[in-house]
Every structure is written in C-alpha cells, then in structure tokens.
Amino acid sequence: MTSVETAQATIAPSATARMSGRQTAALVVLLASQFMMAADFSVLNVALPEVGVALGFETGSLQWITTMFALCAAGCTLVFGRVGDFVGRRRIFTAGMVVLAVSSLLGGVASTPEMLLVARTLQGLATAAVTPAALALLTTAFTEPTLRARALGLNGIMMSAGFSVGAVLGGVLTDALSWRWAFFINIPVAIAAILVVPLVVPESRAERRGRIxxxxxxxxxxxxxxxxxxxxxxxxxxxxxxxxxxxxxxxxxxxxxxxxxxxxxDALVPVKILKKPDIALGNLAALFIFGGETALIFFTGLYVQNVLGLSSMTAGLVLLGIGVGQIIAGVVGPRILQKVSPRSLLGISLFLQGAFMLFGVWASADSFWLLPLIVTQFVNAFFSMLAALCFMVIATSSADADSQGMATGMATQSQQVGIAIGIPLVSAVFASVIGHGSVTAAEELTGIHTAIGVTGSAQVVVGLVLWLVLRARSPRTTTTD
CATH class of the missing domain: 1.10.287 (Helix Hairpins)
Structure with missing residues (x-):
C-alpha cells in the first residue's frame, strides 16, 4: 500500500470499533473546545462594523481585531505544543481555557480599541495553547487506529464548522443582544471545560520530550x-x-x-522535512486555501453591512452557506479521495475555490446579489474544504513513520499561518484603494472588488501551477513503500 493510500484509509475509517463511555465524554468535551476555538476566530467578523463604531476603530484598522488573534494563534501553536510535551497536555489545555475565560471577560467589557486588542491577543494565545493540546489528547485517548481516525475526522469537521458557524453566531448575538456577547458566551463554556476535562480525559506527555x-x-x-x-x-x-x-x-x-x-x-519548524517536494507544495497550498477563505469571510461581512446596509444577523446568515459547503465536503471528501489522487485534485480544488470567489467582483450595491453570493460561496467553500483535505493527505503522506509528528505539526502551522496572513495581506490591498478616513459605500465596494479580485486570481494561478506540478508527480500505478 502506498503512503497516500494509507492516508486515504485514515480519513475514511471503518465503523467496527466502539467507544467506551469515558471516551465518548472525552470526545464530546474536546470537540466542543475545538469548535469554540475555531468559532472564536470568526465570531467578531460580522460584528466588526458595529465594534468599529462603538470603540472608534477606522475602517482600514478593523482587520487588526482578527489579525492580532490569528497572529498569536499561528506564532505560538507549535511552542505551546512543545510545552505541553513537558508539563502535560491536559494541564496546558486547562491553562488555555483559564486564559480564554479571562480574555473573554476583558473583551466583553472593553471600552477602547487598545483594550479590545489586548483581549483578542490573549484569546489568540489561549487558542495556541488549547488547539494542539486538544489534538494531542484526542490521539492519546484513542489508541485504536479506527477510533483515532474517526475522532480526528470529526475534529477536522468541527473546526471547519466552528469557523463558519462562528460568523453566524456573531451576527445573531450582535443583533439580538450586543457584539459584547460574542465574548461573554465563551465564559460558561470555558468554565465547563475546566471542570469536566480532568474527570474524563487522562493526562499525557510525550515519550521523547526533547527541548523547547x-x-x-x-x-x-x-x-x-x-x-x-x-x-x-x-x-x-x-x-x-x-x-x-x-x-x-x-x-x-x-x-x-x-x-x-x-x-x-528539536526545531519548531522542521526545515529538513520541507525538502520533500510534496510536503513543501502541500504546505504552500495551505497558505492560499486558508488565507483566501478567511479573507472571503471578512469582506463578505463588510459588503453585506457597509455596502448593502443590512444587519449583522443577515451577514451571518449569508456566511452560513460557507459552513454548509465545508461540512458537506468534509463528509463526502474522503470518499472522493478514495477514487481520485489528492495530487491531481488539490490544484483543481484550489483553482475552483478561486474561480468561485471571483464571482464577487461583479457584486453590486443591489440586494439582488445576496442569493448569487450565497450560492457561489457555498461552492467556493465546498472546494476549499476539498482542497484542505487534499493538502493534509499530501503534506503528511510523504513523511516516513519517524517524521509523521513533524509533518502533522508543520501542516497545522501552515494552516494557522494562512489564516493569520490572509486578512492583513488582502486588507492592505483594500486599504490602498479606499484611502484613509471615512469612505462612501461605493468607495468601499470598489475596495472589496479589488481585494476579492486579487485573492481569487492568486488562487486560480497557484491552483493551475499545483495541478500541473503535482499531476506529473502522481503515481500511475500502485507501489509499495
């Protein structure tokens, strides 16, 4: 069996094994925490215009609310993962939840831009601590291969769903209560995790700890x-x-x-593993897959509210199409990968993700565009998730058994970096078009068109290049390792 086939089998496990009651409880609490961490990234996206007005942010500076969170999450994920190897993953998980509760309280009562950015920074650090710890606790709680594969597959779906559902939740909370509840809602969930995790999740540490x-x-x-x-x-x-x-x-x-x-x-990012072409190309693709999707969510929120003049709840409901598309792709994607080589499919999926993003270039200030926007974003999100599944298979399947941990960590880091750099890079294009100070809806629409056009075009070009390069590397016949 090839390493690619092994990875495909991993994401499409059989259903023969059964979980114990304690394992089920552990799975529920760990998946809930991962869902919440993913939702925290996007929960404020649709509320950004209201946050800006309430606290005095300029339109061009709103992206820092998301960027500060993502930068800390991306920059510190691997180092907190290594700390967990030393002091215990459950302990790091619990500490991260404590920081999340405190930072959410701080964000909920924020009265200045600086105070809110500090809260988002702390939330990013909490995510950097909790996400790798929860993933490691999942792998150690489920040692049977089929159960582990099932747990990791559910973890991927929950994180993708949380990212999109967070935008919807943010819109609902902002309209029904206040944007501050996008922070407050984390507090009871974090407290519940702090109390329950020690009861159902065993502590774990790495056998070979190395150094930080x-x-x-x-x-x-x-x-x-x-x-x-x-x-x-x-x-x-x-x-x-x-x-x-x-x-x-x-x-x-x-x-x-x-x-x-x-x-x-004991490198934080193992450079030697990037010398393998498949791993390097897979991680390169992740930057465009996740960077493009976060930028799309960010600018959709601005378009629906600032250009069309609709509510935060409407913006959240528009973004629901992205969540549905990702969930469907997460369910059917493994079956597709059993029939189509991920090397051939990655470039095509990224190309189509960008192509359907480019439909937004024609969106006008007429609310008629809401329905086409929902449909095209649904398709965009489907191919985004399909590309993400291909990327994970390609980025990990070329590594040998001793390097699997490094390859997985590198893939996770690339995903986080893509999320971190997507919005600020595209926002720079947006800000260069709209200029400084107050802007009209028409001027903002021009900036959104330009930002989406640049992002979608980059994905289309990179997708074509990856398709040509990886297709040539795709084995025509099955070989054994």
Missing part, C-alpha cells in the same frame, strides 16, 4: 508580526520609512529563523 525551541519561536513570531505590520502599513500609509523598516526587519528575522531551524535538533 525558544529561539525559533521568538524569531518566527516577531518575523510574522513585523512583516504583517509592514504590509498593513503599506496599505494604510503607503511605502513610508516605517513600513519599509518593518518589511525589512520581518525578512531578516524570517531568514534568521530558517538558518536557526536548519541547525536545531
């Missing part, structure tokens, strides 16, 4: 912050001295990070 790659964690986090701040500054103010210095600093830090990781035994 502190230099790598510092360099990648600071490099991402500097680079993304530079890109955002270019969009807001043009290429001034501060923007140029930030971009240069980001580049230097990322080059230093690569050099350090190449010489570190």
């Amino acid at each position: 790659d502190v230099p790598g964690a510092v360099l990648i986090t600071l490099g991402m912050f500097a680079g993304i701040y530079g890109v955002t500054r270019v969009g807001e103010e043009g290429l001034d001295a501060l923007a140029g210095a930030s971009l240069a600093l980001g580049a230097v830090l990322l080059v230093a990070f690569w050099a350090v990781e190449s010489r570190t035994a």
Whole structure:
C-alpha cells in the first residue's frame, strides 16, 4: 500500500470499533473546545462594523481585531505544543481555557480599541495553547487506529464548522443582544471545560520530550508580526520609512529563523522535512486555501453591512452557506479521495475555490446579489474544504513513520499561518484603494472588488501551477513503500 493510500484509509475509517463511555465524554468535551476555538476566530467578523463604531476603530484598522488573534494563534501553536510535551497536555489545555475565560471577560467589557486588542491577543494565545493540546489528547485517548481516525475526522469537521458557524453566531448575538456577547458566551463554556476535562480525559506527555525551541519561536513570531505590520502599513500609509523598516526587519528575522531551524535538533519548524517536494507544495497550498477563505469571510461581512446596509444577523446568515459547503465536503471528501489522487485534485480544488470567489467582483450595491453570493460561496467553500483535505493527505503522506509528528505539526502551522496572513495581506490591498478616513459605500465596494479580485486570481494561478506540478508527480500505478 502506498503512503497516500494509507492516508486515504485514515480519513475514511471503518465503523467496527466502539467507544467506551469515558471516551465518548472525552470526545464530546474536546470537540466542543475545538469548535469554540475555531468559532472564536470568526465570531467578531460580522460584528466588526458595529465594534468599529462603538470603540472608534477606522475602517482600514478593523482587520487588526482578527489579525492580532490569528497572529498569536499561528506564532505560538507549535511552542505551546512543545510545552505541553513537558508539563502535560491536559494541564496546558486547562491553562488555555483559564486564559480564554479571562480574555473573554476583558473583551466583553472593553471600552477602547487598545483594550479590545489586548483581549483578542490573549484569546489568540489561549487558542495556541488549547488547539494542539486538544489534538494531542484526542490521539492519546484513542489508541485504536479506527477510533483515532474517526475522532480526528470529526475534529477536522468541527473546526471547519466552528469557523463558519462562528460568523453566524456573531451576527445573531450582535443583533439580538450586543457584539459584547460574542465574548461573554465563551465564559460558561470555558468554565465547563475546566471542570469536566480532568474527570474524563487522562493526562499525557510525550515519550521523547526533547527541548523547547525558544529561539525559533521568538524569531518566527516577531518575523510574522513585523512583516504583517509592514504590509498593513503599506496599505494604510503607503511605502513610508516605517513600513519599509518593518518589511525589512520581518525578512531578516524570517531568514534568521530558517538558518536557526536548519541547525536545531528539536526545531519548531522542521526545515529538513520541507525538502520533500510534496510536503513543501502541500504546505504552500495551505497558505492560499486558508488565507483566501478567511479573507472571503471578512469582506463578505463588510459588503453585506457597509455596502448593502443590512444587519449583522443577515451577514451571518449569508456566511452560513460557507459552513454548509465545508461540512458537506468534509463528509463526502474522503470518499472522493478514495477514487481520485489528492495530487491531481488539490490544484483543481484550489483553482475552483478561486474561480468561485471571483464571482464577487461583479457584486453590486443591489440586494439582488445576496442569493448569487450565497450560492457561489457555498461552492467556493465546498472546494476549499476539498482542497484542505487534499493538502493534509499530501503534506503528511510523504513523511516516513519517524517524521509523521513533524509533518502533522508543520501542516497545522501552515494552516494557522494562512489564516493569520490572509486578512492583513488582502486588507492592505483594500486599504490602498479606499484611502484613509471615512469612505462612501461605493468607495468601499470598489475596495472589496479589488481585494476579492486579487485573492481569487492568486488562487486560480497557484491552483493551475499545483495541478500541473503535482499531476506529473502522481503515481500511475500502485507501489509499495
């Protein structure tokens, strides 16, 4: 059996094994936490216009509410995963939930932009702690291969669903109560997890702990912050001295990070594994898959509310099509991958994800566009999830048994980085078009058209390139490892 076939079998397990009552309880609480963490990323997206008015954010600066969260989640995920190896994954999970509860309270009572950004930063750190810990606890709680595959498959669906449902939930809460409840709703869920997890989830630590790659964690986090701040500054103010210095600093830090990781035994990001073409290309695709989808959700919220003048709840309901598309693809995707090589399918899926995003370029200020928008976003989300499944198979199946942990960690990091950089990069394009200060709905629509056009075109081009390259690498006959 090839390694690709092995990965395909993993995501489409049989249903012969049964879970114990304790395993079922552990699965429920861990999946609920992953769902909530994914929802936290997007729950404020549709409420951003109201948050901006309430706290005094400029339109071009709203993306920092999402970016601060995503940057911390992306930059610290692997390092918190390594800390969990030392002190215990359940302990890190619980600590992350405590931080989530505190930060959610802080965000709910925020009265200034600075206070809200601090809360979102802490929420990002909580996500960086809880997400890898919950994933590791799932794999150690389910040692039987079929049950583990089932649990991990459900985990992927719940995280994708949470990301989209979070946008809907944010709209409902904002309309019915206040945007502040997008924060407050986390508190009882976090408290419940803190109380229940120690009762049903056993503690676990890595057999081989190694050491924490502190230099790598510092360099990648600071490099991402500097680079993304530079890109955002270019969009807001043009290429001034501060923007140029930030971009240069980001580049230097990322080059230093690569050099350090190449010489570190317990590297945070294993550079050696990226020398395998399939793994490198799969992780490259993740940046466009997840970066594009987060940007689409962000700009849909702005379009529905600021251009069409509709409510937060309506924006959330429009985004529900994305959640439904992702869930359906998550269910049928493994069956498709049993019949079609993921190497052939990845590029096609990314191409179609971008193509259906480009339909938004023709959206006007007429509410007639709501129905076509829902339909095209549903199809876009279907192919986005299908591409994500292909990416995970490709990015992990080429690694040998000793490198599986590294490959999985790298794939998770690429997903988080894609989410972190998608909105700020595309927002820089948006801000460069709309300029500074107050803008009209027509001017904002022009900025949205440009941002969506650039994003969709990039996905189309990269999808075509990946299809040509990976199709040539796809084996024509089944071989054994």
